[in-house]
Amino acid sequence: MTAQRVCALSDLEQDAATRVEIDGVAMAVVLDSNGVVHAIGDVCTHGDISLSEGFVDGETLECWAHGSAFSLRTGKPLNLPAYEPVPVFAVTIDGDDVLIDPAVKLEVN
Template identity: 40%
Template sequence: MNKVEVIRVGDLAPGEMQKVEIDGRALCIAHVEGHGFRAIDDRCTHEDESLSEGWICGDSVECPAHSSRFSFLTGEVTGVPAWVPIKVYDVHVEGEVVFVDLDSAEARAAC
């Protein structure tokens, strides 16, 4: 486990997201209505656009470049043209602090 602090709970209202650069990675941290705080890689698997510049649509994020969508819950592509899933990270909220386990996406991919 490589748990790192990314934001404070009050930094994102439901429906908001932001890019966080940490430990050499760019993450998209989102407060997804009905699903709490979620973390995925920020770079779209289609052509590297920043997903945090896009929009939250239900439990997915829509890329601002060509409208691909990825599930915040599973990382699966929910809208083309992308076809490669996005990495999803485990999120832990402790008090007012939101943490991401940077090792969790690799662990999940190895399963």
């Protein structure tokens, strides 16, 4: 599979998450305060809650329901109750297009 356009970079709000879906894979796309675009799995590993409805703080996305914060870089939970990471996807910016390949999950330590 190749990367697909999910939105325009200009459509993203800084420090906010946007839900996108490619071939049934839901992702939360975030433009952080440093201008970096991240894409992580949209479903909190603690419960079936959309992370894109959560709160962005720096390089973290916090689940609104139970407060688990996930690293936008690694997908790892930074606090309980979640203890399993969410997937992190490679993002490519081409002009004003945000491209993501859902088959390419980053392995970040």
